[in-house]
Each structure stands twice: as structure tokens, then as C-alpha cells.
Amino acid sequence: MSDESILFTYIAPFVGVLVVAVGIGAAVPGGYAIIQEDITTCDSPTVAVEGPEETTERFNESRPRTLPTLYYENLSEAEQTAFDEALADPIGEARVTGDFPNGDTIRNGSIIVYEGEEHYATVVAENPCFVAPELQFPLGVFAIIFGVIGILSPPIYRKLVELEERANVE
Amino acid sequence: MMNRAVIEGSALAVLALSILTIWFRARYKARPASDGGYLTREELQFELGRLQDEALRWLTTTNHREIGILYIAFGTIAALWGGMDAMMLRTELLTPPADIWTPETYNALFTTHGLTMLIFFVLPVFFGIGNYFLPLLIGADDMAFPRVNAIGFWLLPPALLMARFGLIVQIGGQVLSIFLPDDQIMFFLSLREVSVGWTLYAPLSVVQPNPQIDLLLLGLHLSGIATTVGAINFIATVIYERADGVTWGNLDIFSWNMLVTSSIALFAFPLLGSALVMLLLDRNLGTTFFATEGGGPVLWQHLFWFWGHPEVYILFLPATGLMSLILPKFVGRKLFGYQFIVYSTLGLAVMSFGVWAHHMFTSGVDPRLKASFMAISIAIAVPSAIKVFNWLTTMWDGDIKLSAPFILCAGGIGTFIIGGVTGVFLAVIPIDILYHGTYYVVGHFHLIVVGIIPMLMIASSYYWYPILTGRWYDRRLAKFQSGLLIVGAFVTFMILLVIGGMGLPRRQAIYPPEYQLAQQMATVGSYVIGLSAVMWLYNMLVSYWRGDVVQSTDPWNLKATNQFTREWQWFEERMVEKYDMEPAQPETTRRSYAPELEPMGLLGGVGSVAQNVYRNASMAAVAGFIGTFLMTGGIGTAIVIGVLDPASFAEISELVGLGTSAIIGAALFLAGGTIIWPLLFLSFQEFLPGRRMFETGLVFATLVATGFSVAFYTDQQGLAFVGYLTFVFVAHWAYGLGLAVTFQFLRSRRTDMGA
Numbered sequence: 001m002s003d004e005s006i007l008f009t010y011i012a013p014f015v016g017v018l019v020v021a022v023g024i025g026a027a028v029p030g031g032y033a034i035i036q037e038d039i040t041t042c043d044s045p046t047v048a049v050e051g052p053e054e055t056t057e058r059f060n061e062s063r064p065r066t067l068p069t070l071y072y073e074n075l076s077e078a079e080q081t082a083f084d085e086a087l088a089d090p091i092g093e094a095r096v097t098g099d100f101p102n103g104d105t106i107r108n109g110s111i112i113v114y115e116g117e118e119h120y121a122t123v124v125a126e127n128p129c130f131v132a133p134e135l136q137f138p139l140g141v142f143a144i145i146f147g148v149i150g151i152l153s154p155p156i157y158r159k160l161v162e163l164e165e166r167a168n169v170e
Numbered sequence: 171m172m173n174r175a176v177i178e179g180s181a182l183a184v185l186a187l188s189i190l191t192i193w194f195r196a197r198y199k200a201r202p203a204s205d206g207g208y209l210t211r212e213e214l215q216f217e218l219g220r221l222q223d224e225a226l227r228w229l230t231t232t233n234h235r236e237i238g239i240l241y242i243a244f245g246t247i248a249a250l251w252g253g254m255d256a257m258m259l260r261t262e263l264l265t266p267p268a269d270i271w272t273p274e275t276y277n278a279l280f281t282t283h284g285l286t287m288l289i290f291f292v293l294p295v296f297f298g299i300g301n302y303f304l305p306l307l308i309g310a311d312d313m314a315f316p317r318v319n320a321i322g323f324w325l326l327p328p329a330l331l332m333a334r335f336g337l338i339v340q341i342g343g344q345v346l347s348i349f350l351p352d353d354q355i356m357f358f359l360s361l362r363e364v365s366v367g368w369t370l371y372a373p374l375s376v377v378q379p380n381p382q383i384d385l386l387l388l389g390l391h392l393s394g395i396a397t398t399v400g401a402i403n404f405i406a407t408v409i410y411e412r413a414d415g416v417t418w419g420n421l422d423i424f425s426w427n428m429l430v431t432s433s434i435a436l437f438a439f440p441l442l443g444s445a446l447v448m449l450l451l452d453r454n455l456g457t458t459f460f461a462t463e464g465g466g467p468v469l470w471q472h473l474f475w476f477w478g479h480p481e482v483y484i485l486f487l488p489a490t491g492l493m494s495l496i497l498p499k500f501v502g503r504k505l506f507g508y509q510f511i512v513y514s515t516l517g518l519a520v521m522s523f524g525v526w527a528h529h530m531f532t533s534g535v536d537p538r539l540k541a542s543f544m545a546i547s548i549a550i551a552v553p554s555a556i557k558v559f560n561w562l563t564t565m566w567d568g569d570i571k572l573s574a575p576f577i578l579c580a581g582g583i584g585t586f587i588i589g590g591v592t593g594v595f596l597a598v599i600p601i602d603i604l605y606h607g608t609y610y611v612v613g614h615f616h617l618i619v620v621g622i623i624p625m626l627m628i629a630s631s632y633y634w635y636p637i638l639t640g641r642w643y644d645r646r647l648a649k650f651q652s653g654l655l656i657v658g659a660f661v662t663f664m665i666l667l668v669i670g671g672m673g674l675p676r677r678q679a680i681y682p683p684e685y686q687l688a689q690q691m692a693t694v695g696s697y698v699i700g701l702s703a704v705m706w707l708y709n710m711l712v713s714y715w716r717g718d719v720v721q722s723t724d725p726w727n728l729k730a731t732n733q734f735t736r737e738w739q740w741f742e743e744r745m746v747e748k749y750d751m752e753p754a755q756p757e758t759t760r761r762s763y764a765p766e767l768e769p770m771g772l773l774g775g776v777g778s779v780a781q782n783v784y785r786n787a788s789m790a791a792v793a794g795f796i797g798t799f800l801m802t803g804g805i806g807t808a809i810v811i812g813v814l815d816p817a818s819f820a821e822i823s824e825l826v827g828l829g830t831s832a833i834i835g836a837a838l839f840l841a842g843g844t845i846i847w848p849l850l851f852l853s854f855q856e857f858l859p860g861r862r863m864f865e866t867g868l869v870f871a872t873l874v875a876t877g878f879s880v881a882f883y884t885d886q887q888g889l890a891f892v893g894y895l896t897f898v899f900v901a902h903w904a905y906g907l908g909l910a911v912t913f914q915f916l917r918s919r920r921t922d923m924g925a
Contacts (some may be wrong), residue, residue: 021697130269167918
């Protein structure tokens with residue numbers, strides 16, 4: 001009897017790899033969904049703030065009439081912090097972590113007046129929390145373990161064949 | 171949002187640790203066993219001294235083979251780094267919103283992925299292969315300028331570090347911010363990975379203040395110098411260092427391709443260097459080469475693609491050279507149309523400089539100019555097609571050996587045909603305008619850059635592994651890995667072609683939900699590619715210490731087909747010199763095959779089924795108990811995570827008239843698993859498909875699981891239903907295997923005792 005089995009030498013590990021790949025796709029985001037609230041600040045949008053010169057350059061003489069104007073003093077504490085951080089940031093972006101009462105206004109672009117100068121501000125990313133079904137993580141982990149067994153099936157198969165051949169020597 | 175720097179840094183650290191562990195473990199196991207005792211101080215000092223000597227040797231070597239290995243190792247590290255970016259960006263695309271990474275992080279991931287793979291992975295690996303084998307193939311003692319060769323390599327590690335400094339600084343900043351206030355470490359907090367796309371298009375690359383862009387430009391410039399230096403060396407080596415008898419008419423195809431590749435690089439890279447300096451000046455010294463006012467962002471595109479399109483051929487031609495060299499060895503025929511392949515390579519080199527504007531069909535270039543670029547872009551398919559026809563004709567009627575290098579060659583031809591043909595469509599202006607910003611383009615070029623290019627790199631690593639190490643790689647694993655890479659590449663990039671054809675824009679972290687399933691399938695395909703890459707690396711590392719030692723001076727039996735080329739002749743001389751081996755003589759007879767043996771009685775004895783069952787009933791009970799025990803683990807887990815309702819066990823108890831008790835039902839279930847099902851198995855297993863008992867055990871368990879899944883189904887829906895079915899089948903397979911293996915184990919012990 002040939003000790004090579006196409007099923008256990010090539011097909012089973014191939015299916016195993018597919019199952020591991022699917023498992024990674026399920027387990028990594030699934031695990032992240034469980035711990036994201038402890039390690040991240042999701043649901044806090046990213047705001048981009050431009051300097052006064054860029055703002056002037058952007059609108060030149062054609063500022064839309066509908067563009068709302070907000071005053072720094074009237075922003076919430078979280079909004080003010082994000083505004084300050086964005087001004088100090090190399091690419092002019094910061095996250096609003098906390099109360100965002102002017103969110104709807106800033107989301108579509110608005111002018112924020114700060115120390116007499118105008119800054120164009122807009123939300124550039126919503127950063128929503130990741131939502132995953134509860135079962136995604138355990139099933140993903142299970143798939144990885146099961147897939148690894150599949151990948152290891154050629155050596156396991158050879159061991160089992162060895163065992164069977166020993167049992168059949170009578 | 172997850173912290174990209176920490177995640178990627180940790181993942182790379184785990185990968186590096188795993189590689190080192192595998193390497194040292196394999197090395198430790200390969201050494202002679204100790205006769206006892208413990209490590210003395212002298213031994214430790216000796217080991218440290220040895221490591222110091224080795225480090226000095228590798229840092230200062232000018233030997234072409236050692237520099238070749240350094241290039242390959244460097245390229246592999248870059249591939250793992252850029253591959254990690256790819257895995258991370260594909261993970262983001264599992265869901266339609268940008269909810270795993272921020273859109274900016276996603277932008278940074280595809281930027282660094284592209285740059286790392288194209289600049290620091292592909293060409294260094296080909297330069298490595300060229301360094302090692304080109305002098306052997308042309309009969310040269312070394313490269314023409316050995317010291318320049320070493321300098322060319324050693325410019326690359328700092329170039330990579332500069333290009334990827336953003337990640338290192340981000341990790342550093344996050345570690346430091348634990349101990350120091352933010353205002354003291356502003357530098358570390360202000361640098362981040364570049365996120366403007368690998369093409370660095372102006373004006374975004376000019377106006378974005380991230381200082382890492384400057385470091386990236388310097389890193390790319392340095393790598394360009396390294397490439398130019400290497401290219402000059404290859405050209406000089408091929409022209410001046412050929413052995414007597416190696417003429418332009420019989421120079422091997424790989425050396426031809428390295429010569430042509432180097433010539434393209436010599437013209438293309440200095441121009442990239444100039445453009446990078448201009449961009450640096452625009453960013454830092456107020457020049458206006460690419461400024462919207464006073465200069466032209468389109469100028470950047472012209473300069474960039476004047477390098478960028480020849481770069482495609484710089485990456486691709488060495489792969490075709492390897493294909494033309496390796497493929498004939500595994501089909502037992504000489505390369506068909508040597509001259510035409512050489513001419514097609516030269517034709518590609520010239521034409522590659524006349525097609526750059528096809529990357530700019532959506533920009534405001536004069537339509538009459540665009541038309542000429544369209545014509546040449548379509549025409550450049552001709553020399554590529556000549557190569558494909560020659561490879562196919564080489565295989566025609568050949569004696570094909572289905573080894574890993576051949577599988578990769580065949581897969582490479584397949585991906586190249588699809589990747590190439592889809593490219594011809596993009597050469598047509600109206601089609602390009604439609605598909606330019608979609609996944610179609612991503613699918614098209616990835617079928618080349620994750621098709622023929624890495625496939626031929628890996629094929630050559632297998633083909634020349636005996637020369638590199640004196641050992642064989644694990645051939646079964648290699649075949650498997652090759653198939654896996656081909657399947658992964660096809661699944662991933664064919665899906666991208668399709669969703670691009672449907673109009674899905676590329677370079678977006680957010681996409682419409684109707685594409686989710688396709689994106690998920692592409693991501694799973696990309697994980698398969700990642701896993702196959704890891705398997706290749708594992709095979710290379712472990713086989714170096716534990717692979718079978720090569721016992722012949724002609725391991726591929728090339729003499730039989732008169733293809734024992736110079737590098738193998740060198741190998742033979744070395745083996746004869748070092749180990750006093752006899753030069754191999756080709757076998758003239760074909761290998762004969764042993765006839766299939768008749769299947770044995772699976773219980774190993776004679777007599778009726780009833781006698782067998784009687785004889786083995788006690789062992790079956792024990793085996794049944796073990797199987798049931800294993801199965802309980804699976805069923806229990808299913809109950810814990812909530813995909814199987816324990817109340818459904820009550821139905822068993824009801825069935826036998828003992829009321830609706832889940833506990834009694836479970837007890838009956840266990841008793842059945844221990845006594846009844848094993849006996850049924852032993853009675854019927856001879857009639858079940860499968861040659862081995864554990865195979866029939868699996869078939870038996872699958873049949874039982876089908877019944878179980880119907881009987882115990884309690885209206886689970888969606889993911890819970892998938893989980894239910896999975897656990898039911900896996901738990902039953904554990905039962906079937908446990909039953910069959912334990913049974914055979916007990917029999918083998920009885921046999922041993924009997925003996």
C-alpha cells in the first residue's frame with residue numbers, strides 16, 4: 001500500500017490553510033471588537049484645521065455664503081482641545097474625544113474664528129467603532145486551530161500510517 | 171482605531187523572534203548530541219567569538235556569492251515588512267467603513283507597502299540572485315568591481331531605514347511618551363509614515379508638512395544610487411568578465427536579462443534621483459518645480475513615470491530570465507527560440523522608455539501625444555507575447571517533471587498571461603479613463619508583481635537550493651507552498667479585477683457594503699499568500715540545517731537532457747574537490763514503479779465480521795470512550811459559546827421513555843458513544859470508503875455527524891448556524907479519529923506483546 005495520500009498530503013493542508021486564512025479574517029477583527037473600547041477611542045471623529053493663510057488661499061474671493069462661522073470661545077472643551085492639537089499637528093489633524101455639539105456644523109466644513117483669525121475646519125474621518133458579531137472571535141480562533149491541524153495533517157497522517165502498520169503486523 | 175505603529179512593530183518583532191527561534195532550534199538539533207555536562211564559560215566565549223568573527227566577515231565581504239546572499243536576505247526582510255503592510259491594509263478592507271484603521275493609516279499602509287515592495291524587495295532580491303549566479307553562469311571569478319559591489323549593497327539598509335523611519339520614530343515616540351512629557355519629545359510625535367501614495371504626486375507631496383516625506387525622499391535617492399552602482403557592475407561583469415567560449419550568441423538568458431535590466435536601470439534611476447532632489451528643493455528651499463503656480467504638478471508625473479514605467483521592466487525582466495533558464499530544465503527540452511527571446515528582451519528595454527504617459531491618460535496631456543503613447547503601449551505587448559509563446563513551445567511535448575520549480579513556472583506563465591492581457595486593455599485611452607482609478611488596475615499589476623515575479627524568485631530558490639546549501643529543501647512542502655501561492659494570487663487578484671471592472675475605486679479605506687463579500691474573499695486570498703510566504707521561509711531556514719544532504723553532483727539529472735549549465739559544473743567541481751564525490755552519470759533507464767498492493771483486511775485478521783467484533787469488543791469500548799471524551803470537548807465548547815442548546819439532549823431521554831431530562835439524555839449520549847457506535851463502526855467499517863482505519867473512522871464520523879446535525883438542530887441562524895455545523899462535524903471527526911486511532915494503538919500494543 002502506498003504511504004502517500006493525496007488527500008492528507010495536499011488537499012487537507014490546503015483546506016487547512018484556507019480555514020486558517022478565514023480564521024485570521026474572523027478572529028483578528030473579532031478580537032479587536034472585544035477590546036477596542038479599552039485600547040482605542042473609536043467614535044471620536046478626526047478634525048482637520050487649516051491655518052489662516054491656507055484658509056484665505058482656499059476661498060480667495062469666492063467664499064460660499066452658506067459656510068457657517070463658529071467662535072473658538074463657543075466650542076465645547078473637547079472641540080477646543082482638538083482645535084489646539086490640530087493647529088500643533090504636522091498635518092493639521094486631531095481627534096475630538098468627548099462632547100462634540102458642533103459636529104453637524106463642522107462635519108460639512110466651517111470657519112472657526114480664533115484670536116481674530118479665521119481657520120477652515122472640517123471632519124475628515126468619522127472613525128466609527130468596529131462592530132462584529134459576538135461569535136466571530138471564538139469561531140475565528142477555532143478555525144485557526146482547526147486549520148493548523150489541517151496544515152499539520154501530512155506528518156500526523158504519516159504517524160497514523162506508521163501506527164496502523166505496526167498494528168497490522170501479526 | 172488601533173495603533174498601527176504598535177501593532178506593526180509588535181507583529182514584526184514576533185516574526186523576527188520566530189525566525190531566529192526556528193533557525194537556532196534547527197541548528198541546535200542538527201548538531202551532534204552532547205554526551206552530558208553543561209555549558210562552560212570557555213564554550214560560551216568561543217561561541218561569542220565565533221559570532222563576532224562571522225559578523226565581521228559578513229560586514230566586510232566582497233565575495234559575490236556572499237553579497238548575493240546578503241541582498242537576498244535584505245530583500246526578504248523588506249518583503250516581510252511590506253507584506254505586513256499588505257496584510258494590515260487587507261484587514262481594514264474586511265468591512266466597508268474605516269473602523270479598524272483610520273483612513274490616514276490606511277493611506278500610509280498602501281503607500282509604504284508599494285514603496286517597500288517595489289524599491290526594497292524586488293530589485294534587491296534579483297540583484298542578489300544575479301550576484302550569486304551570474305558570475306557562475308558566465309564563468310567569471312567574481313563581479314567586475316567587488317568593492318563597489320559591497321558598497322552598492324551596504325547603501326541599501328540605511329536607505330530602507332530612512333524610507334521607513336516614520337514607523338520606527340512612531341514606536342519610539344510612543345515608548346518615550348510613557349516616561350517623558352509630550353513637549354520634550356515633539357520630534358518623535360511629529361514624524362509619521364508617509365500617506366501620500368507611492369507615486370508621491372505633487373502638489374500633495376510638496377505641501378504636506380510631515381517631515382518623514384523628506385527622509386523618504388533621501389532614502390529613495392540613496393537606494394537609487396545603490397541600484398545604479400549595482401547596474402554598472404552587472405554591465406561591466408557581463409561585458410568584460412565572460413569566460414572563454416561564452417559569447418553573445420550563447421550567453422545564458424538570465425545573464426542577458428540582467429544585462430538589459432541593468433541598462434534600463436542605468437538610464438532610469440538617475441532621472442528618478444533628479445526628480446527626488448527637485449521635490450526635496452520644492453519642499454524645503456522654496457523652489458517651484460512642481461508647485462501649482464509657477465511650476466507644474468504634471469511635470470512630476472512625467473519625471474516620475476519616465477522612471478516608473480521602465481522600473482516595471484526592471485522588476486519583471488529578471489523574472490522572465492529566470493523562467494527562460496529554469497523552465498527548460500523541468501521539461502527536458504532546450505529553450506525554444508533563444509534568439510527571439512533575446513530580441514524580445516532588447517525590444518522591451520527600448521520600448522519601455524516610450525510608454526510612460528499611459529499612466530497619465532487622465533491628466534491634461536495633449537491628446538495627440540496620448541495617442542502615440544497608446545500605440546506604443548499596445549505594441550509593447552508583442553515582445554512579451556513572444557516570450558510566452560516561446561515558453562509554451564518549450565513545454566510542448568516535453569517530459570514534464572512536476573516539481574516545485576516547474577509548478578511555479580507554470581503558475582507564473584498563467585498569472586503573466588492574465589496580468590499582461592488585462593494590461594493591454596489599460597493601454598487603450600478610453601478604457602483607461604474608465605478604469606484608471608479602480609481596483610482593475612490593482613488586480614492587473616498585482617498579477618505580475620505577485621505572480622511571475624515572486625513565483626520565479628521562489629522557483630529559483632528551490633532550483634538552486636542544492637548549490638546554495640548542499641542540501642535539499644522539503645520537496646513536499648515546497649510543492650504544496652507553490653500551489654498555495656498560485657491559488658492565493660489568483661483568488662485575490664482576479665477578485666480585484668472583477669470588482670474594479672464593476673467600478674469600485676481603489677485607494678479608499680471606505681467602500682460600499684455590496685462589495686463586502688468580494689473584499690472579504692480577496693482578503694482571505696491575501697492571507698493565503700502570506701501563509702505560503704511564511705511556509706517558504708520556514709522551508710528555507712529549516713532545510714538549511716535539516717534538509718537531506720545532496721548525494722549527487724547533478725541533483726536535477728540535467729546531464730540526461732544535456733542541460734548541465736555552468737553553475738552546476740561549478741557545483742560539481744566543488745563537490746568533487748570538497749567531498750571527493752564521483753561526477754554523476756545520467757541514468758539511461760526510466761524509474762519503474764512498484765505495483766499497488768492489495769488492500770489488507772482492515773482489522774488485520776481473518777474471519778467473519780461478528781468474530782472480529784467479538785474479538786475486538788473490549789478494545790472498541792476503550793476506543794469508544796476515548797473518542798467520546800474527545801468529542802465532549804467539542805460539544806462542550808459549542809455549548810459554552812452558545813451555538814448548541816444543551817436542552818436538545820433531553821430529546822434522547824424522551825426517545826427511550828425516560829422523560830425529558832437533559833442530564834439523562836447526555837448520559838445516554840455518552841453511553842451510546844462508548845458502546846453502541848464503536849460496535850456499529852467495527853461492523854460496518856469494511857464497507858466504508860478509505861484505505862486506512864482512521865480514514866474510515868473519519869467517514870463514519872461524518873455520516874453520524876450528518877444525522878446528529880439534523881437531530882440536534884434548534885433553529886440556530888446565521889453565524890450561530892455556521893458555528894453549530896462546524897462544531898458538530900469537528901467534534902464527530904475527533905470522535906472518529908479518537909476511536910480508530912485508539913483502537914489501532916491498542917492492537918499495535920497487543921501485536922508488540924505478541925511479538
